[in-house]
Amino acid sequence: MAHQLLDAREAAAILRMDSRTLIRWARLGQVPAHPLGEGRRKLWRFLEHELLEWVETREGDSRKSAAGTMTVAIGAHARRTA
Structure with a gap:
């Protein structure tokens, strides 16, 4: 995979x-x-499957109100890319 x-x-x-956030x-x-890269100005890359797992772990944390919104957004993204 x-x-x-x-x-x-x-x-x-x-x-x-x-993206700045x-x-x-x-x-x-x-x-x-x-x-x-090295130093202060690094390029950041993200693995999609790690982000999806990260959002799932945040769903259980009631202090993180944005997690539900992120789940909806990711679900919509998954449907568009399928």
Whole structure:
């Protein structure tokens, strides 16, 4: 099974959030992400299956109100790409 590698813009579109917020979360280790390069200005890449798993784990956390919205967005994305 091939894993789709996404840039911040693509991953943010799936999660329906701003790409700058997603990159900030990646820097803070709050979302599964893979930095490319050295130094302060890294390129961030995201594996689609890791993002989907991350959203599923957040669904159980009632303090994270955006998780339900993300699940709906990802479900819609999955239907479009199927």
